Amino acid sequence: MRIWLPPVLLAALLYGLSVGMPVLEPLFQWLQPDKQTVIYDRESFLFLLQNHLLLVVVSAAVGTFMAVTGGIFATRPSGRDFLPLVSQVASIGQTFPPVAVLALAVPVLGFGEAPILIALILYGLLPILRNTLAGLEGVDPTVREAARGMGMSPGQILFRAELPLAGRVILAGIRTSVTINIATAAIGSTIGARNLGDPVIAGLVNGNTAYVLQGAILIGLLALTTDSLFEALERIWDRRFSPQAAV
Amino acid sequence: MIELKNVTRRFGNTVAVDNINLTIETGEVCVLVGSSGCGKSTTLRMINRLLPHSAGEILVDGEDVNAMNPEQLRLNMGYVIQGTGLFPHWTVARNIAMVPHLLKWPKERIDARVEELMTLLDLDPATHASKYPQQLSGGQAQRVGVARALAADPNILLMDEPFGALDAITRENLQMEMLRIQRQVRKTTVFVTHDIDEALKLATRIAVMDQGRIIQHDTPENILRHPASDFVENLVGKQDRGLKLMSLRPVRDLMSPHAEPRQSVAGEGAIREEDSVRLALSVMLWKDLGEVAVFNARGQETGVITRERIIQEGA
Numbered sequence: 001m002r003i004w005l006p007p008v009l010l011a012a013l014l015y016g017l018s019v020g021m022p023v024l025e026p027l028f029q030w031l032q033p034d035k036q037t038v039i040y041d042r043e044s045f046l047f048l049l050q051n052h053l054l055l056v057v058v059s060a061a062v063g064t065f066m067a068v069t070g071g072i073f074a075t076r077p078s079g080r081d082f083l084p085l086v087s088q089v090a091s092i093g094q095t096f097p098p099v100a101v102l103a104l105a106v107p108v109l110g111f112g113e114a115p116i117l118i119a120l121i122l123y124g125l126l127p128i129l130r131n132t133l134a135g136l137e138g139v140d141p142t143v144r145e146a147a148r149g150m151g152m153s154p155g156q157i158l159f160r161a162e163l164p165l166a167g168r169v170i171l172a173g174i175r176t177s178v179t180i181n182i183a184t185a186a187i188g189s190t191i192g193a194r195n196l197g198d199p200v201i202a203g204l205v206n207g208n209t210a211y212v213l214q215g216a217i218l219i220g221l222l223a224l225t226t227d228s229l230f231e232a233l234e235r236i237w238d239r240r241f242s243p244q245a246a247v
Numbered sequence: 248m249i250e251l252k253n254v255t256r257r258f259g260n261t262v263a264v265d266n267i268n269l270t271i272e273t274g275e276v277c278v279l280v281g282s283s284g285c286g287k288s289t290t291l292r293m294i295n296r297l298l299p300h301s302a303g304e305i306l307v308d309g310e311d312v313n314a315m316n317p318e319q320l321r322l323n324m325g326y327v328i329q330g331t332g333l334f335p336h337w338t339v340a341r342n343i344a345m346v347p348h349l350l351k352w353p354k355e356r357i358d359a360r361v362e363e364l365m366t367l368l369d370l371d372p373a374t375h376a377s378k379y380p381q382q383l384s385g386g387q388a389q390r391v392g393v394a395r396a397l398a399a400d401p402n403i404l405l406m407d408e409p410f411g412a413l414d415a416i417t418r419e420n421l422q423m424e425m426l427r428i429q430r431q432v433r434k435t436t437v438f439v440t441h442d443i444d445e446a447l448k449l450a451t452r453i454a455v456m457d458q459g460r461i462i463q464h465d466t467p468e469n470i471l472r473h474p475a476s477d478f479v480e481n482l483v484g485k486q487d488r489g490l491k492l493m494s495l496r497p498v499r500d501l502m503s504p505h506a507e508p509r510q511s512v513a514g515e516g517a518i519r520e521e522d523s524v525r526l527a528l529s530v531m532l533w534k535d536l537g538e539v540a541v542f543n544a545r546g547q548e549t550g551v552i553t554r555e556r557i558i559q560e561g562a
Contacts, residue, residue: 146332151321241336
């Protein structure tokens with residue numbers, strides 16, 4: 001249970017700050033003495049946090065599904081010819097700035113959540129895909145050979161040997177992708193996706209450093225919480241699939 | 248029984264296996280021997296369809312392998328490879344249980360079988376069953392590999408240089424185990440090696456391969472006595488043949504038996520009936536004896552073997 005302690009503590013702190021930000025009013029007043037309101041109040045922080053989380057979870061789920069499927073496909077005998085193409089597409093997704101994706105997507109999809117979701121999915125693909133490929137290619141070829149020779153079907157080899165053995169590396173890719181996207185999601189505020197970027201943008205527009213700080217602290221804390229959650233997941237994975245390494 | 252009829256395998260323009268014919272009788276150990284790249288592994292991997300053959304026919308118990316479902320075919324053939332290929336995230340017991348599991352045996356039957364096999368391969372179930380492959384020595388890991396191959400009691404065993412990566416002592420031990428297990432379970436075995444001594448020791452019949460062809464297919468004794476070509480002669484070691492022949496013959500063949508087995512104590516390192524003549528001679532040379540007593544498996548003295556007889560008739 002000690003494994004779960006850091007993410008739970010961080011999550012509690014995150015929740016506490018989202019609900020009880022007004023408690024810190026004197027502090028922000030001291031930081032920003034020239035403003036009347038120093039606590040962002042156009043929307044509750046909890047609502048912004050929920051939306052932020054939803055954006056990241058949905059984009060991570062879709063991105064993971066696409067990248068892992070693509071990675072599996074590109075390492076099968078039938079899909080091996082597509083291996084260079086698949087990694088190129090993912091690299092392009094990563095090099096294309098999310099802001100540019102937003103600029104291109106808004107005229108088509110309108111304001112709101114859809115453009116930022118697409119930007120996040122594209123941006124998050126590469127780390128997951130790269131790690132899926134590395135993980136699957138890293139499986140000891142004799143293991144695959146023996147599994148095939150003993151009579152396992154390709155599906156059985158994938159689910160009983162390859163994915164459990166590559167899973168740790170894939171999980172690390174998802175961790176990187178999600179952590180990046182928690183920060184990137186904030187730019188969605190500029191096109192009307194309500195999330196923790198809102199106070200930051202509003203603060204920048206009005207010259208209110210306190211707002212910026214409130215948004216930034218919560219985003220940072222969310223990233224830390226998620227990261228420690230993945231840390232715990234990776235430990236659990238080790239315990240389950242490579243027990244001798246975890247001891 | 249495994250029959251290969253006019254089997255050819257091409258990789259692009261190169262011919263890896265060139266129109267070979269080979270029949271492996273039920274219960275015999277056929278060793279494919281040759282230098283690397285001679286097509287011996289390719290031949291083995293065509294039998295369980297890990298590689299398709301380009302031309303010809305492969306029959307297992309009279310049935311064309313191409314007509315069978317490849318997974319079904321492989322589930323009925325044990326497969327042992329040099330690197331063991333044990334699943335690193337599974338315990339020893341689970342690794343051994345792999346094929347019975349795929350065949351959906353009930354749990355009690357699997358557990359009983361795993362324990363039986365671990366005992367057969369001289370692995371203590373209590374200490375080793377819950378270990379992971381990385382925690383085993385090379386020899387133990389390969390024992391697990393053999394146990395896994397035998398798990399569902401297949402009729403056929405395919406072994407691709409299984410002992411190639413082991414040190415000499417461990418290899419020797421495992422070869423002895425192989426002979427012992429083979430006496431007990433009598434599997435039709437195809438065994439690939441580049442080590443001619445290993446081939447001579449384990450084979451019922453040896454197929455010597457070179458450049459994708461089978462040069463000679465015969466018993467170890469005939470391979471030594473009547474090599475079909477210079478290549479085979481060099482492979483078995485021209486000058487060394489006398490001693491190699493001696494190591495094929497059991498002491499039983501050349502000893503003078505007593506009328507009645509005598510009750511006496513077979514000490515440490517005593518010569519037994521199934522030991523090779525070569526070993527008996529070596530002991531006599533070392534201890535400077537003209538003859539040594541021979542014991543049977545129950546420790547009774549059943550005869551003597553003399554140095555003279557070995558020199559006269561040993562090879």
